[in-house]
Amino acid sequence: MQYAFTPQAVAAVPVAGRNELFPVHRIYCVGRNYVEHAKEMGHSGREAPFFFMKPADAVLPVQEGQLGEMPYPSLTSDLHHEIELVVAIGKGGKNIPAADAPGHIWGYAVGLDMTRRDLQAEAKKLGRPWCTAKGFDHSAPIGPIHPVSKTGLINAGGIYLNVNGSPRQKSNVDKLIWNIAETIEHLSKYYELQPGDLIFSGTPEGVAAVKKGDVLEGGIDALGTLRVKLV
Numbered sequence: 733m734q735y736a737f738t739p740q741a742v743a744a745v746p747v748a749g750r751n752e753l754f755p756v757h758r759i760y761c762v763g764r765n766y767v768e769h770a771k772e773m774g775h776s777g778r779e780a781p782f783f784f785m786k787p788a789d790a791v792l793p794v795q796e797g798q799l800g801e802m803p804y805p806s807l808t809s810d811l812h813h814e815i816e817l818v819v820a821i822g823k824g825g826k827n828i829p830a831a832d833a834p835g836h837i838w839g840y841a842v843g844l845d846m847t848r849r850d851l852q853a854e855a856k857k858l859g860r861p862w863c864t865a866k867g868f869d870h871s872a873p874i875g876p877i878h879p880v881s882k883t884g885l886i887n888a889g890g891i892y893l894n895v896n897g898s899p900r901q902k903s904n905v906d907k908l909i910w911n912i913a914e915t916i917e918h919l920s921k922y923y924e925l926q927p928g929d930l931i932f933s934g935t936p937e938g939v940a941a942v943k944k945g946d947v948l949e950g951g952i953d954a955l956g957t958l959r960v961k962l963v
């Protein structure tokens with residue numbers, strides 16, 4: 733049997749230092765995974781982890797040293813940045829114990845979980861899904877994926893985001909409430925993870941609005957810098 737029409741190309745993210753692409757299967761995101769961010773969103777910072785998703789083709793890959801361009805999305809006037817450590821899964825599985833989680837990690841990247849905060853606030857109030865607030869086109873700018881064979885396991889390291897050169901977010905990955913291994917343990921109870929899955933692990937405090945023309949520059953120690961302009 734043939735496809736009725738040519739399928740869309742597989743979404744993919746460049747691998748740092750190699751002439752390879754990491755094919756994206758799914759994008760999972762963790763909500764409120766830093767205490768100070770949970771507090772700024774009106775919560776205690778002690779809740780169990782919860783998850784939402786973006787479509788795989790929401791990725792907006794940006795090469796190191798390049799300035800990516802993200803179209804300012806429709807139907808929002810409160811687009812927020814969330815700088816995050818992204819974990820790339822290379823080996824699938826379900827019910828993965830935290831102790832085994834490192835063996836499932838293929839690599840890491842710097843990512844932005846861009847959020848229509850006004851639509852998210854309305855969805856929360858009305859008990860509706862977050863899809864239009866979180867899972868829109870180009871909502872996941874991401875730098876190259878660095879293989880874990882080069883970086884080693886990342887459990888600490890500075891994470892920051894500047895907008896037009898001014899600091900907005902600054903923290904350390906060691907402040908994650910649920911660390912990467914624990915996150916994989918929880919997530920793999922809900923879904924069978926597959927090679928190609930990306931996990932946006934949550935954002936530290938300091939989220940705020942950006943506007944057309946702003947330049948976002950975010951980074952994580954050992955993973956370089958992600959630069960994106962809103963156009």
Ligand code: MN
Nearest residue numbers: 814845934935
């Ligand atoms: Mn987020």
